[in-house]
Amino acid sequence: MTTFFQLVVSGITVGSIYALVAIGFTLVYRASGIFNFAQGEYVMLGGMITGILMTTCGVGFVPASLVAILVTVAIGAISYLLAIRPARSAAQVHLLIITIGISVLLRGLTSALLGKDFVRIPTFVSPETFNIGGVVIQSQALLVIAGAMAMASLLWLFLTRSFVGKGITAVSANLMAAKLVGINPAAIVALCFGISACIGAVGGLVATPITMTSYDAGTMLAIKGFSAAMLGGISSAAGPLVGGLLIGLFEAFGAGYVSSTYKDAFALLILLGVLAFRPQGLFGNRSTQRV
Amino acid sequence: MTRIQVDAVSIHFGGVKALQDVSLEVRKGEVLALIGPNGAGKTTLFNVISAIYQPTSGRVRLEGQDVAGLAPFQLAHKGLTRTFQNLQIFFRMTALENVMVGRNIRERGNLFGYLFGLPSVRRQNADSRLCALELLKFVGLDRYADRPAGELSYGILKRLEIARALALEPTVLLLDEPVAGCNATETAEIDQVIRKVVSTGVSILLVEHDIHLVMNLADKVHVLDRGVTLATGTPQEVRRNPAVIEAYLGESQDEQEPANAES
Amino acid sequence: MLTKALQNPFVSTLAVALIVVALPLVVGSNFHIRLATMVYIFSIVVLGLNLLMGYAGQVSLGHAGFFILGAYSVALGPSQLGLNPWLSMAGGVALTSALAFVIGRPLLRLSGYHLAMATLAFGAIVYVFITNEVDLTGGPDGMQVQRANLSVLGLSHLMSWYWLAGGFLVLSMLILSNLLSSPAGRALRALHDSEVAAGVLGIDVARAKLMAFVISAALAALAGANLALLDGHITPAAGGILRSVELLTMAVVGGLGSLVGSVAGAAFLVxxxxxxxxxxxxxxxxxxxLLVVIMVMLPLGIVPSLNAVMRRWLP
Structure with a gap:
């Protein structure tokens, strides 16, 4: 039983990170119809930049993390404006290839500029652990979970309550109508890329103390985040969050009870299963097709 | 001999009842025109008959055989094909190649022959090319044979779609607004083409807003309004039907469908 | 006339065949011959990917999976089953095609992003499997491949594989040219533009896509086997996610829907x-x-863009 709860804790911890990637995915997808393969790179960049600034430049955690978030947000928004927007009328596949290109470019630049070694961020909350009936919980893990929940709630509030957030909803609902009432879709979509980069970077810097990171961590995160979004369903608000936690749990149980070497394969199998049998996700509803 | 029999077909999209209890019948060599205001369900009925939609209830019979559960491509093998209101052209292929695709079910061969370019495949390619050229000539488009379809104008593509459908040698042909967007000369040419096709025994279902064409060509007219059958009969009967005059043709008996037909 | 001839797949095949024959007369160094062989090997898999993406319009981000299965089949056949390397290569291509046939049906029901991610997941699962089955595959360090070449004909190992890969490339181009000018090829090109129209004309769209998928998987496995036999050593890294991206880049950079574009794309990236x-x-x-810049500036790819320029300037 102790093992079970220990696996639940670690599953929810990694699942929170997948949930953040999934939330970023769906935000951009719903605003622009673009599937951003570079989403995982934002998490990697948040962790890498903070870690390098702290360990090799001796910068404190707060300024280092602020720099990391700002740089990642800028990369997110600029990559949209320079590379994706000029090709926005191209076919889906073309846009996907462009975001794959951005993803490869970012990881290539990171390996060349920041190195290929694993990077760790010193734990920035007290390193104490809680022991509840034999289940050990790191305080950093609690921070990861709390951080993910906070980001998800903030985003939801932003989208439903703020003026700009309603603009995003308007653009995703009806582009032409949004243009007519004076909303600038380019700015809105750039903002969405920026926000999704911010969510990713924050996820990266709270998770790296536990998971460590390296230049090539982004691709797997993108795949798992996408699996989470597909599992939960892209059309619902809670879908990506629940999907992320579920993928984290499956992975933890799979690694704990079945085979730890095949940890990465579980999310992939879930992705294939969902795409084959329930492409609208657990919480999405299949829209009635009408031609 | 009944080619197509539609039996009490209904289809619902969510809460919208797009078709309710529609029945009709087309015999060999007959032209049935479906008319009705925009949103009456004409194209939806076409989509049901060509198996793009499965009806919520009711059935469609082709040559007496229930076609429920069959895919559009299987219907094509049984002799039914169609054209589309919003063109579905293979834009990256030439006009001739478009029509050659229509020969697909008449072409025999296996993957081995295709991969190794056996002489039988080459002969068959030549046959298909010849047949496609003849069809292009039949609809008056032979001079466009080698032009990429993406470069051709709307009126030409309408005829190209008809030629492509004829390449199957169908027994039932569904034409969805064949003269929409065509000028008077083109319309007259398409009228002639349809007459020649019917004279070979092909049954035709026609959705068309050009009342002139409908009244000239059709053996039977079926009027739909908001998903239900309003009237059915010969063009003369339908023309005299008070419900049709009131709801659809309007008091003036205008030759074009009035814009506010639904009000 | 000239531009039309250049776009004819049979003319491209002949041109590539001439290059394969003439190149050893011009370049002598082993290093350059090896590079040319690599270009031929990657051209083979990219040709298949192009059939799937450029003609049938279906994306795959998982072809590195088929590639690596072909490569490991020539490593495992001799070591595990005692098979002769040539037989292992044929068996690997056959088994990979069979696998593609089985997974192709459910996968190809998807389209667009969903298909891209599902094929990516497939490729990643193959990679994870090969990396982790250390007893069988040697894990991340890879394994030796029993040597096979045409030394009986008096050719060196490298020249053997130069001629074999070049021969397979020309043969692949010829087969694809035949296919594309057959009814099946027209059906593929048709469904790329309109699946619904292809359907009402009697084309079994699912079956046509599956055929393209299986052929492209077979060519990927053939190329993978060629690479493993040329190198005499194979590691899982030859078939990771980045390799799938690289293959996709080759297809797209060279130009989708152009056979000679696949060769150009492979040459460019190698x-x-x-x-x-x-x-x-x-x-x-x-x-x-490069992937980003070419997609934004030359979305058609190098060869089709050149064709468009030539159409404007040549008769």
Whole structure:
């Protein structure tokens, strides 16, 4: 039983990170119809930049993390404006290839500029652990979970309550109508890329103390985040969050009870299963097709 | 001999009842025109008959055989094909190649022959090319044979779609607004083409807003309004039907469908 | 007339065949012959990917999976089953095609992003499997491949594989040219433009897509086996996610829907690192950058863009 709860804790911890990637995915997808393969790179960049600034430049955690978030947000928004927007009328596949290109470019630049070694961020909350009936919980893990929940709630509030957030909803609902009432879709979509980069970077810097990171961590995160979004369903608000936690749990149980070497394969199998049998996700509803 | 029999077909999209209890019948060599205001369900009925939609209830019979559960491509093998209101052209292929695709079910061969370019495949390619050229000539488009379809104008593509459908040698042909967007000369040419096709025994279902064409060509007219059958009969009967005059043709008996037909 | 001839797949095949025959007369160094062989090998898999993407309009981000299965079949056949390497290569291609046939039906029901991610997941599962089955595959360190070549004909190992890969490439181009000018090829090109129209004309769209998928998987496995036999050693890294991206880049950069474009794309990406040796650290960054720039500036790819220019200037 102790093992079970220990696996639940670690599953929810990694699942929170997948949930953040999934939330970023769906935000951009719903605003622009673009599937951003570079989403995982934002998490990697948040962790890498903070870690390098702290360990090799001796910068404190707060300024280092602020720099990391700002740089990642800028990369997110600029990559949209320079590379994706000029090709926005191209076919889906073309846009996907462009975001794959951005993803490869970012990881290539990171390996060349920041190195290929694993990077760790010193734990920035007290390193104490809680022991509840034999289940050990790191305080950093609690921070990861709390951080993910906070980001998800903030985003939801932003989208439903703020003026700009309603603009995003308007653009995703009806582009032409949004243009007519004076909303600038380019700015809105750039903002969405920026926000999704911010969510990713924050996820990266709270998770790296536990998971460590390296230049090539982004691709797997993108795949798992996408699996989470597909599992939960892209059309619902809670879908990506629940999907992320579920993928984290499956992975933890799979690694704990079945085979730890095949940890990465579980999310992939879930992705294939969902795409084959329930492409609208657990919480999405299949829209009635009408031609 | 009944080619197509539609039996009490209904289809619902969510809460919208797009078709309710529609029945009709087309015999060999007959032209049935479906008319009705925009949103009456004409194209939806076409989509049901060509198996793009499965009806919520009711059935469609082709040559007496229930076609429920069959895919559009299987219907094509049984002799039914169609054209589309919003063109579905293979834009990256030439006009001739478009029509050659229509020969697909008449072409025999296996993957081995295709991969190794056996002489039988080459002969068959030549046959298909010849047949496609003849069809292009039949609809008056032979001079466009080698032009990429993406470069051709709307009126030409309408005829190209008809030629492509004829390449199957169908027994039932569904034409969805064949003269929409065509000028008077083109319309007259398409009228002639349809007459020649019917004279070979092909049954035709026609959705068309050009009342002139409908009244000239059709053996039977079926009027739909908001998903239900309003009237059915010969063009003369339908023309005299008070419900049709009131709801659809309007008091003036205008030759074009009035814009506010639904009000 | 000239531009039309250049776009004819049979003319391209002949041109590539002439290059394969003439190249050894011009370049003598082993290094260059080896590079040319690599270009031929990657051209084979990219041709298949192009059939699937450029003609049938279906994306795959998982072809590295088929590639690596072909490669490991020539490593495992002799070592595990005691098979002769040539038989292992044929068996690997056959088994990979069979696998593609089985997974193709459910996968190809998807389209667009969903298909891309599902094929990516398939490729990643193959990679994870090969990396982790250490007892069978040697894990991340890879395994030796029993040597096979045409030394009976008096050819060196390298020249054997130059001629074999070149021969397979010309044969692949010829087969695809035949296919594309057959009814099945027209059906593929048709469904790329309109699946619904292809359907009402009697084309079994699912079956046509599956055929393209299986052929492309077979060519990927053939290329993988060629690479493993040329190198005499194979590691899982030859078939990771980045390899799938690289294959996709080759197909897209060269130009989708053009057979000679596949060869050009493969040549471009194999030769490019040779010109960038002093930027070795930036290799992946440059790969990503090129992918973005070409997609934005030349979305049709190199060869179709050149064709468009020539159509304007030549008769």
């Amino acid at each position: 030769l490019l690192p040779q010109f960038l040796t002093e930027f070795h650290d930036y290799e992946h960054a440059i790969l990503g950058f």
